[in-house]
Amino acid sequence: IVKSNxxxxxxxxxxxxxxxxxxxxxxxxxxxxxxxxxCTNGLLLHIIDPDTLELKESVTLNDGAGVWAITYDxxxxxxxxxxxxxxxxxxxxxxxxxxxSYSLTEEYAGQGILSDGVxxxxxxxxxxxxxxxxxxxxxxxxxxxxxxxxxxxKTDLGIAVEAENISYWNGNFYISCNxxxxxxxxxxxxxxxxx
Numbered sequence: 001i002v003k004s005n006x007x008x009x010x011x012x013x014x015x016x017x018x019x020x021x022x023x024x025x026x027x028x029x030x031x032x033x034x035x036x037x038x039c040t041n042g043l044l045l046h047i048i049d050p051d052t053l054e055l056k057e058s059v060t061l062n063d064g065a066g067v068w069a070i071t072y073d074x075x076x077x078x079x080x081x082x083x084x085x086x087x088x089x090x091x092x093x094x095x096x097x098x099x100x101s102y103s104l105t106e107e108y109a110g111q112g113i114l115s116d117g118v119x120x121x122x123x124x125x126x127x128x129x130x131x132x133x134x135x136x137x138x139x140x141x142x143x144x145x146x147x148x149x150x151x152x153x154k155t156d157l158g159i160a161v162e163a164e165n166i167s168y169w170n171g172n173f174y175i176s177c178n179x180x181x182x183x184x185x186x187x188x189x190x191x192x193x194x195x
Contacts, residue, residue: 001025001034001053002185006169014053019046024069024112024165030077031092035070042066042083045094063088063096069110073146075117080146082113087120087149100149105140112165114173119152120144123163123175135180139163141173141190159188 001014020040027034027050038044043066047056061067067081067088078097079090089097104110104124111123124140137160143153157163162178173190 001036001048003050003053004187006174012053014048017046017055019055020044021068022046024071026070026072026079026114028072028079028092029074030072035072035079037067037070037081039068042068045070059094061088061090061094061096063099065099069113069122071113071115071120073115073117080113080115080120082110082120082122087144100147102144102149103151105142105154108138108140111139111163112176114166114168115146116168118146120146120149121166121173123157123166124154125162127162137161139175139177141166141175141192155192157188157190161186163188 003012019036020038022036023039025034025036034048034050036046043061045059049056065083067083069082071080073080077092081088085101086099087102088099108124108126111125114121122142124142126138128136130136139157139159141155141157144151161180163175165176167174173192175188177186179186
């Protein structure tokens with residue numbers, strides 16, 4: 001895990017941990033923990049201390065479905081996870097509450113998510129290798145109704161590397177991405193309004 005101070009640019013690094021694919025992570029400001037979605041095992045979440053960047057514990061979800069992306073909604077005090085075809089809702093003890101269906105753009109893969117109490121923001125990623133054009137990579141930011149899963153809007157981000165995680169700070173979205181050589185991270189700042 002790399003922790004970056006967005007004001008100063010200072011970085012700190014965790015030791016190497018076995019967190020699976022670690023597809024997405026969220027910060028729970030109420031409990032002061034980072035929660036990582038394992039993704040290799042969709043039922044497994046890892047709880048990280050944000051100060052020491054050490055693993056505190058791992059939690060197994062009890063609903064039998066599994067998620068590949070996770071966000072903590074500070075308004076409802078719930079974790080929201082996304083799996084194939086469904087958005088899952090859990091209380092702050094990771095107990096299952098409900099699920100609602102949603103859909104992605106055809107041929108796109110879902111990536112990181114973020115909530116603001118009203119909307120669920122989800123990154124979508126598209127990648128093919130064309131014999132003429134080479135790698136064709138596209139990323140969308142999709143907006144869903146947080147409670148119903150209803151699709152509301154989609155914006156092409158114009159980013160040509162794999163978008164992974166989305167955060168919001170100080171009026172901007174921050175999209176962290178795999179760089180084109182799959183050897184590190186690139187971060188893009190996207191100016192859009194968020195509740």
